[in-house]
Amino acid sequence: MATMIPFSTAFTQAVQFGLLTAVHLPDDPSPVPEKVLARLPKAELAYAQTLRGYRQVSFVGGRLALHETLGQLRMPNDPVLNDAHGCPVMPAGMTGSISHKRTLAVAIVARSRHGQLGLDLEDLNPARMHVAEKVLRPEELKELLELPPERQWTSLLLRFSLKEAVYKVLNPTLRRYIDFQEARIHLDLDLTASVDLYLKDPKEPSFSLDGRYQWMDGRVLTMMRLRPDAHSGLPLNGNKGRLKGSTEAL
Ligand SMILES: CC(C)(COP(=O)(O)OP(=O)(O)OC[C@H]1O[C@@H](n2cnc3c(N)ncnc32)[C@H](O)[C@@H]1OP(=O)(O)O)[C@@H](O)C(=O)NCCC(=O)NCCS
Secondary structure, eight states: OOOOOTTSEEEEEEETTEEEEEEEOOSSOSOOOHHHHTTSOHHHHHHHTTOOHHHHHHHHHHHHHHHHHHHHTTOOOOOOOBOTTSOBOOOTTEEEEEEEETTEEEEEEEEGGGOEEEEEEEEOOSOOGGGHHHHSOHHHHHHHHTSOHHHHHHHHHHHHHHHHHHHHHHHHHHOSOOOGGGEEEEEOTTSEEEEEEOOSOTTSOOOOEEEEEEEETTEEEEEEEEOTTOOOOOOSSSSSSOOOSOOOOO
16 A cells, blocks of 8 residues: 555546645644745744644645646645634635545635635545534435445444535635535435525525545545526525435435
8 A cells, every 4th residue: 555645645636616725634633844834824824833742733734735736727825824713815817615534634726706616625534424414404314214224324424524614615605604404415326416495594595515535545535516606596495505406316
């Protein structure tokens, strides 16, 4: 098996919504070596130095992945700090999102004219079926329980991860906590997903969301894109994000 050098690039890959980079992380909370920290723009370096343990490791890995991607797009190596909600503030005209799990950090970047992006990475194991009731709406739970038992966990994990990606793409616009019950995910076998939103506040506008997922060596990677024409003016509850006619519960 190839040696995973901590903080090295695992891959950069074009995916449907943008350019994605993954960076190896050490499974170890030791301080990030100075040589690695020095690869960050100054303001990010200063912030990273305030962090400890795995939080420092994951922040640095996510930023290295983000800058590798921005560099591939010939963007300057300017610092990308988080806003008060934790969302990375991207350079003008760009959208980006970060996720990290244990030994991998990922970042996706695209031009914002194609829509805003949210990204999430989850480990396939261990299975945690007990989160189903919190994560799923009653109709999603019913669909899940109709699946063969060996498919239930992956279906739940996909929905969980896609909802986290929904949060990352909607929170910067709505500026509030969004509960798992406020979205219903429809999974399709062709690695796409659509979303119905059930936003709690009836005054909030509707949004058009488009999801993708892919399996990666013991992990799932999910992406959500908020369309630029998001404010469609449709009624708020039900069927607002559906882009596809057919749905199969996975
Ligand atoms: C914020 C949240 C989605 C982050 O997910 P996570 O699995 O804990 O962590 P990840 O590694 O995947 O993502 C962390 C990265 O997300 C980004 N992020 C954090 N808050 C964000 C926000 N409000 N908006 C956009 N991106 C955000 C940051 O880049 C962060 O990494 P960094 O701090 O190193 O820059 C999660 O902690 C959370 O609060 N979820 C509950 C709410 C929810 O998911 N509701 C479902 C609505 S349908």
